[in-house]
Amino acid sequence: MSAEALAVPIVRITALRKSYGTNEVLKGIDLDVMRGEVVAIIGKSGSGKSTLLRCVNGLEQFQEGSLTVNGKPLLYESAMAMRDLRQQVGMIFQGFNLFPHLSVGRNVMLAPTLVKKRSPNEAAEQATKLLRRVGLAEKFNAMPDQLSGGQQQRVAIARALAMEPAVLLCDEITSALDPELVGEVLRVVEALAEEGMTLMMVTHEMNFARKVADRVIFMHQGRVHEIGPPAELFGAPKTAELKQFLSSLHD
Amino acid sequence: MSAEALAVPIVRITALRKSYGTNEVLKGIDLDVMRGEVVAIIGKSGSGKSTLLRCVNGLEQFQEGSLTVNGKPLLYESAMAMRDLRQQVGMIFQGFNLFPHLSVGRNVMLAPTLVKKRSPNEAAEQATKLLRRVGLAEKFNAMPDQLSGGQQQRVAIARALAMEPAVLLCDEITSALDPELVGEVLRVVEALAEEGMTLMMVTHEMNFARKVADRVIFMHQGRVHEIGPPAELFGAPKTAELKQFLSSLHD
Amino acid sequence: QTALDGILKSKTVKIAIPTDYPPYGFVGPDMKPQGLDVAMAELIAAKLGAKVELVPVTSANRIPYLQTKKADLVISTLGKNPEREKVINFSAAYAPFYQAVFAAKSLPIKSWADLAGKSVAVTRGAMEDQELSKVAPSTLEFKRFEDNNATIAAFAAGQTQLLATSAAVAGNLMYRNPGLNTEYKLLLKDSPCYVGVAKGEDALLAKVNEIIAAAKAAGELEALSKKWLGRGSGELPL
Amino acid sequence: MISFDFMAVLAEWPLLLKGLAWTLGLTLVSTPLGLAIAVLGAWSRACGPVWLRRMLGLYVELLRNTPFIVQLFFVFFGLPALGIKLSPELASVIAMTLNLGAYGTEILRAGIQATPRGQWEAAQSLALSRMQTFTRVVLPPALQRVWPAMTSQIIIVMLGSAVCGQISTEELSYAVNLIHSRNFRAFEAVFIATATYLLLAILARKLLMWAGPRFVFGRRSA
């Protein structure tokens, strides 16, 4: 990949505004995410973190501003264009959202066979590889409800990776997990970050954000309130809101 | 209260064994809890922490061993005896379990009016007092679903306190809460501990356990694996299992 | 206690009548049953000195009504045959009843053999069902319906080519629905109507027979037949 | 009081057997057809255009709010007025299919509504099309969720076929009525029929609960 390609932001968000009815939830967001960058988004409940991520892969429609992924703007009207976009942008959810009626392997294979028209053999091979990567090679034939939460979330990661996305969005992917299962998921994410995956993640795990993120974004009432490298943001918060938020976490 | 009364354990568990079918979940538990003592129970998922608590107020039947509360043994056969026991032992759950069809005030008043035959006026007065104590005096007429998780859990505490129990059991009462709501609940529990309430609590909040507990119990595979003052247990874990457990939490 | 005692004591008699079988039993715009069977029921009740309680039945369930004593008498175009005589008793006949096969004028039918390969609508449990089964060629297709209403409707809707029913009913249909061009084809049976009485109620049977004989002698049966069927009762067997 | 004679009814076993066969046949044909309507209907009500949703709503409400027997009479006696003549058997199958289709649509719609939003979103963010999302992700668990209700409805329709005898379809209750109109053993005949229906209902439930996970919302489908 050339140096130029690296300098172009893969996700570019400009003056983005989004309302639910009369309730404005995102009040003008500007944000560029570079290829290979890891961005952590923190902030209070209701500050609009999830909404921002969901705008990026088109799960929510925004009203003003623009958003491009890989240079292509979002086109809600065209189902084709949206499907193209979503092949670029993977997403992992707090609630895992594995498909309960499909085995682990088939969960991972589903999208590649249907969307990328992979042959079943090829897809199975790729799924096996990805499951090995998240440490679950032996669970190919297990059903999701036979797995622990941490294992399910790792399958969800493998499933998203199977589409070979350019950006991966993670929305509080460890919040629904028992504390001792958090580590196994975060280790997988960390490995992804090290391999150069572009990541936008909403997280409550400050230690992890500090360790892995290139930039941290503190959202407050629908705005990017503070932004910067983790050391700066956690070490020397500038605004009173961020200070209060950080102190509420260490009680 | 005389010095003798204080010396008698309020909960005495001896050689308690409990199985689900063929799966033995508690494999001989011995534990005395003194009046006014705060006991924190920690351990991996599935180690039997919840089951132990649920045995103490008779939500689960155990097969072997004995359990006395205030000197009285558990009698599953007698509905009367069980109701007496449960007036001694309050319980608070991870999922709050407020009664959704009753207002906050009525949630707190229900058991005293039915079980202790309090007059509605008396019960309402007591409920107001308790709600003030957990910082929710103004929510008397609100419905549970109008409250945040942290507020709901504080109502659940008030509801349990309304029965004036001698022991309060808390099963991961902050696990279902958003991180910034955890503090408000723990502050209430801390205040209770300071006022001399006997507490048995399962928790994942190690900092809190360290600060508030008189003794910490580490459960592993259905047994009390290590027990001691928090400084000892967290500072110098003796067994490999506890060491591993503690390290898995600080990832 | 015999049924007759009961009737005389309570001064009411429960009589099963049809409500879907003009002109023997049907309803008017006031929903009151009327027709030959209804008039006959009223006549017998009057002679018994009792109030009549009319029980509407269908051809399929009129016998269970009698067997379970939910009706004292069945006056419901009931024809006599040996199978039926095994389970209930029959009085003397009170009215004529012809059954025949009907079809569109365009359909050439001269003998039973001509019915081969055709389809016929009949009411299940009615006399014509059993009679036609005896004489028809095996390739005649029976379509049996729950009540008379459905039978007529099926034929009128063109669901079957033939209709086997009483001459009176068919006459009514032809009058109402001239567009169908229906005509009489073959006589199935001349099987007059009898009053049904439960087994063992001999006293009641004797009383009913007495009433019928008297009515016949007085010309009342003839009058009923004239009024409802438009012709005389002819020879009625005992 | 009269004595019972069940043999008099059982002696007519060829008739009974034929009736049983027709009852089973009607059910076996109308069940898959009805389910097909239910799936198409549920899909249209979840994702279809507004006019189609309206039409389906009308269809569902019309069929759910009138007795089956009235529907049956309409198909058999009413359609000929429009020039469509149907045999009693075909009319029965059509009425049963439409009836099951209407109820099935409604049942399945509830199952689809109960699908967590996260399932739609996960599928969408994997770039699946709406159709793929519906058939591969939403439908199988929805069918699984409502399968007990669907089974009950299929059984209700099967028992409802007892009414089809009234338009001369030769199913079980028709056979039984025919028998007792000949030998007047009404109680015995109806008792035997009732017992047979009960047995059929029990077996059908067992069969459907067994077949559902294997053939309808199978875990194997990729």
Next chain:
Amino acid sequence: MIEFTLWDIVRNLLLALRWTVALSLIAFIGGGLVGGLLLTLRLGLGSGARRLIGWYVQLFQGTPLLMQLFLAYFGLALLGIEVSAWTAAALALTLYTSAYLVEIWRGCVEAVPRGQWEAARSLALSFGEQLRHVILPQASRLAIAPTVGFLVQVIKGTALASVIGFVELTKAGGMIANASFKPFLVFGCVALLYFALCFPVSLFAQRLERRIHVR
């Protein structure tokens, strides 16, 4: 022959509709009472009661209502028990309705989260108190919509009471169709009347359902 005007047809059908309504009410009230009793027995007694009630449900849901009515009316009489048509209809419809209602209500009780039972229990409430103050208020909120919805099934089910001599809507339709020779018109009116009776009830049930889902 007597002429039936459209008004005659509609008027007589409307009169017959009274019986349909009366039978529905009897079935619903009787079925509700018996269903409620069975539900309480099921919750309060052990697995034996549960099995027995399971069979009861199986029996009355597994046989056609048509035959239940027939057996209640003629069958009991043959066994020497004298029953009037009203008694037989009330009996059969009550049994039939209760079998469905107890199933519906059981589902609603089971839909109340287990935590509610446990919370009530750990507050030292007795079984009766748990049921009356905590579980039933929540279950009944869930139950209203499907129960009202089932009322539609009961209304339609009364059509079958004609086999034991009730001149309710369907039977009256048959009689008038026969006397007037206008079957399509008459059955059209019959269908419309059922629809007019049932649809508001269905609509109401759906409204309730939606209201519960929103909250």
